[in-house]
Amino acid sequence: MNQAQRQRLTELISQPIDWQARLDRYTSLGIGGPADAVVTVDRHNELQALLVFLAEENIAWRLIGRGTNLLVRDEGFAGVIILLGAAFRTVQRQPGENSDTVLLRAGAGYSLGRLSLQCIDWQLTGLEFACGIPGSLGGAVIMNAGAWGSDMASMVRSIKLITAEGDKKLCRRELDFSYRCCNGLAAYQRKAVVAEVELELTKGNGSAIRQYCNELQSRRKQAQFCQYPNAGSFFKNPPNDSAGRLIDASRLKGTVVGGAMISEHHGNFFVNKGGATAEDVLKLMQLVQTKVKIDSGVALEPEVHFI
Structure with missing residues (x-):
């Protein structure tokens, strides 16, 4: 960005801007080169104004949630990384269409794991599978996050998008969910930000919900322990x-490329043992895909997103 663009960006954003920010600090893998700027938007109108500016100036941008399902390349990102601030981390409860349901309207920046724990206190069932998942609600919708036989598609009623032209609401039918994907958002890629999600949950027994959450969290810790x-x-x-079983069957647990390693505890976890680069992870990914294809005839597809 040139100096005039940097000045304009500073005027648009109320929070301090992190210039030439290394993105390893914003991802759970701790990997990634610099972005031109990382900005946190605290209000809906601020986000829309930002999208207008970025479109007018033809500046690339990406939004990241909590950085838990993301690999940022070593060369970084030539553009602006957007984080959702205070206005996108709220939740409201409303009566559902019948006496057994409740609607939650939550900001896309809200922690998915935190929301699942709040549902215990509110005696709402349906989001138990998300206990222990560290991502944001918006990210969970975009990738249709799921576990233990449940996923986001089962409870999302609608989402609100913010674009340079204004707000847009997409209903469940338009979202067209499939396994780990929200197909209906493909047309809005790099054009809109998921700002709010409407969920429909069912009233339940608080003690039973808490017990089930505790059980799932225990199973998650046992299966996915990673230091x-x-x-x-x-x-x-x-x-x-x-994928974990196939990787284990190919005897790849513990395989190391540079600072990246396949977890010895869980075959589908790639870990940063220290100093890993994105290139290390990508080489490890290709190694796994090649070996599993040879051994099992299965072409593994990444679940993580790449910048």
Whole structure:
């Protein structure tokens, strides 16, 4: 960005801007080169004004949530990284369409794990699977996050997008969810930001919900224990199988490329043992894909997103 663009950006954003920011500080893997700027937007109108400016100046941008499902390349990102601030981290409860349901309107920047824990106190069932998942609500919708046989598609009623032209609401039918994907958002990629999500949950028994959450959290800790920085499950599970099982069957646990390693505890976790680069992770990914394809005939697809 030139000096005039930097000055204009400073005038648009109320929070301090992190210039030439290394993105390893913004991801759970702890990997990534610099972005021109990282900005935190605290208000809806501020976000829209920012999108207008970026479109007019033809400046590339990406929004990241909590950076838990993300690999940033070593060369970084030539553009602006957007983070959602205070106005996008709120939640409201409203009566549902019948006496057994409740609607939650939550900002896309809200922590998914935190929301699932709040649902215990509110005695709402449906989001138990998200206990322990560290990402943001918006990111969970975009990738249709799920676990233990449940996913976001089962409860999302609608989402609100913010674009340079204004707000737009997409209903569940328009979202067209599939496994780890929200197909309906493809047309809005790099054009809109998921700002708010409307969820429909069912009233339940608080004690039973808490017990189920505790059980799932315990199972998650046992299956996914990891002492190193990681991005969670790296590959999507193929139909009727699991990426972790296939990687284990190829005897790849513990494989190291540079500072990146396949977890010895969970085959579908890539970890940063210290000093790992994005190139290390990408080489490890390609190694796994090649070996699993040879051994099992399955082409593994990444679940993580790349910048």
